[in-house]
Each structure stands twice: as C-alpha cells, then as structure tokens.
Amino acid sequence: MDKIDRMRAFALVAKNASFTIAAQRMGRSARLVSKYVADLENALGVQLLNRTTRSVSLTDAGATYLALCEPLLDGFDELEERVRHDQTSLKGVIHISAPTGFGALRLTPSLAKFGEKHPNVDLNLQFSDRRVSIIEEGFDLAIRIGPMRDSSLKVRQLGPMPLVVCASPAYLERAGTPDDPRALATHECILDGNMTEPTVWRFDINSQEEAVAVSGRFRMNAPAAAARLAATGAAIARCPAYTVADAFRSGDLVELFAEHRVSPYAVAALFPQNRRLTTRVRALIDHLADDPELCSDGATT
Structure with missing residues (x-):
C-alpha cells in the first residue's frame, strides 16, 4: 500500500x-x-x-x-x-472560500475565465460571510475584503476596494441630505456586523482620519444586502464599492461624501504560511491579481 x-x-x-x-x-x-x-x-x-x-x-x-x-x-x-503538466494544462482541485456578495458578483466571473483557460482544474467555491478557518476547514485559499487580522496566514493583495457611503434619492428627499460626515449622527444608518466597530464610520476630514459615531435599527453582516436595503430608502449604508456599482449607474443610490473617503480596503487572497503553494493555486492567485475587473471601482462618481 x-x-x-x-x-x-x-x-x-x-x-x-x-x-x-x-x-x-x-x-x-x-x-x-x-x-x-x-x-x-x-x-x-x-x-x-x-x-x-x-x-x-x-x-x-x-x-x-x-x-x-x-x-x-x-x-x-x-x-x-x-x-x-505545463502551465496551460494544470490539473486538480482548488478549494476556495469567499464572501457571498463579492464571490457572486466579482469572483465568479473571474473564476469562469480561469476555468476556460485551465479546463482540467476543478474549482470548489464556498460562499460564507464569516471568517472561515482555512486550515481546519480544508481550503486552499480564502478571498477576503478589509483588514487582514490573521497573522498565521500569508496574504497576497489583489487590489483596492473603497468603502462608500450611499443613500437613495427617496431617503434624501425624506430625511434631508447631510452636508458633512458628522451630520450622520442624526440619520438612520445601516450597521455592518462584520466590522469591529459597527457604530463607528471613519472619514478623511481636513486630511486627517476622523471617527464618526452612527446608529440605526438595521444591523446585518452582508454588505450586498445593506446596499439593497439602502436602495429601498430605509437608511444610509456604508458598503464596499462593488456592492453599489450597478445601483449608482441606475440612479437607485447616490454616493455621499466622496471627497471624504478613507484609504480603501484591500481585496486579498489568504493561504497557509507553512504550505507550499501548488502550481494550480499559484496560477489562480496570479490570475486574480491580473484581472482588472475583479477590483474595479464601478462606484466612483
């Protein structure tokens, strides 16, 4: 044996x-x-x-x-x-974890292009908005957005992803348009349960990062859902740019405080430090890093 x-x-x-x-x-x-x-x-x-x-x-x-x-x-x-196998005929399975919204909207089309180029590679993509344990749950890599807190993993940055504050025209007509980030204290805001401090939003004010306290009745852990809720006129949301790009183009949402954006979050691939990357996983990470559509800021106004 x-x-x-x-x-x-x-x-x-x-x-x-x-x-x-x-x-x-x-x-x-x-x-x-x-x-x-x-x-x-x-x-x-x-x-x-x-x-x-x-x-x-x-x-x-x-x-x-x-x-x-x-x-x-x-x-x-x-x-x-x-x-x-040479680089054009990779073979095997890649197990990937990714956030639900980003995985569906941005990662899936990029994986389709990779799969077309490497037809002998099987891609097992698992969507989850929680921070999975890559090693314990058997993933080859995880795609994450935001601060990279796990020092036991290697990180390859794939591109920037701005956080944008947005509201629907209906909400702004009803509640008024805040003229300064600090005015958010008097508005209904959607809180992101994935954040360490959901009730604190940060802005670049006078070339310094300033924390603004916010509150609201809605709390959720899926940014795409927060964007959809904001589009109904229920509240103001702060979301990664990819979740609101289509709504900005259609006019369902407008960006607030574009001039006060803080440094964008990073979209990154994480993988175990003590594990040598196989050729197929390394090729996938390179493909994602080179894909201009993966992290494009379609929300810029």
Whole structure:
C-alpha cells in the first residue's frame, strides 16, 4: 500500500473530521480510507485519531503528524504537477472560500475565465460571510475584503476596494441630505456586523482620519444586502464599492461624501504560511491579481 495514500487519507480525515468526506474527496470507499489510516497508525506505532461513533478528533501525536505531513503532501502534488503538466494544462482541485456578495458578483466571473483557460482544474467555491478557518476547514485559499487580522496566514493583495457611503434619492428627499460626515449622527444608518466597530464610520476630514459615531435599527453582516436595503430608502449604508456599482449607474443610490473617503480596503487572497503553494493555486492567485475587473471601482462618481 502506498505511504502517500495513507498520509493523504489521514490528512483528509483529520481536516474534515470525517471518514466519509475524506473518502469522497479521495474517490475511495470509507472502509478503505479507514484501513489506510489504521495501517498508518500501525506502521508508526501511535494512535493519530480518536474515534467514536459520532466524532473523529486528533490526538496530540496526530496533530504533530498532520503539521509535518501536509507540507510533504503539498510538495508531492507540486512535483507531479511540474513534471506532468505545463502551465496551460494544470490539473486538480482548488478549494476556495469567499464572501457571498463579492464571490457572486466579482469572483465568479473571474473564476469562469480561469476555468476556460485551465479546463482540467476543478474549482470548489464556498460562499460564507464569516471568517472561515482555512486550515481546519480544508481550503486552499480564502478571498477576503478589509483588514487582514490573521497573522498565521500569508496574504497576497489583489487590489483596492473603497468603502462608500450611499443613500437613495427617496431617503434624501425624506430625511434631508447631510452636508458633512458628522451630520450622520442624526440619520438612520445601516450597521455592518462584520466590522469591529459597527457604530463607528471613519472619514478623511481636513486630511486627517476622523471617527464618526452612527446608529440605526438595521444591523446585518452582508454588505450586498445593506446596499439593497439602502436602495429601498430605509437608511444610509456604508458598503464596499462593488456592492453599489450597478445601483449608482441606475440612479437607485447616490454616493455621499466622496471627497471624504478613507484609504480603501484591500481585496486579498489568504493561504497557509507553512504550505507550499501548488502550481494550480499559484496560477489562480496570479490570475486574480491580473484581472482588472475583479477590483474595479464601478462606484466612483
């Protein structure tokens, strides 16, 4: 039995906490994957996984073995890719996590172009507006917008993404147009639950960044939904530019305080530090960084 198969089976079971999911990803039966792991444990003379009828978890020895074997598996995959395939015929699966709105509106079209260029690469894209654990949940990379807080991951910036404050003409007609960012204190604002400080919006005022306190009845964790709510006239929103580009063009929303925008957020690809990028993942990141449509500021007025 091939040692690489044993290691790969163990790593997939450990990362997914499931023999069934590991078997699906390997294209093997759950019974065979279980045998792979058992044979690996016998060969090493240690228990790598705690098993019950309902759960699978790593032992201390298993956690150590996983940290050491994953770079070896990545290196083996890289070796095979480089020997067997050139850059135009990449092969394999890339597991990607991305925010729901950005993933649907901007990332998906870019992935379609990448998929057309590399037809033997399978792209498994999972949408989520929470910060997934890339390593524990088995992703090759995650696309994120905003401050990059996880120092355990490598970051490749793909482009800037401005935050824009906007409202519908109907709201401004009803509530009045604020003439200064500090006037937002008297307006209904949509709070972003993804932010560390949802009730604080920052602006460039007199060449200095200034915090403005805001409040409102609506709080949500999906910027695209906040933009749609603002377009109904319910409140003022602050959103990444990609979520409001179409609404600006149609006139459903207008930007407020364009001259007071702070430095834009970054759109970035994040991936594990201790893992050598396979050729296919590296090619995808390069493609995203070179795609002018991914981070284009269609919201500029």
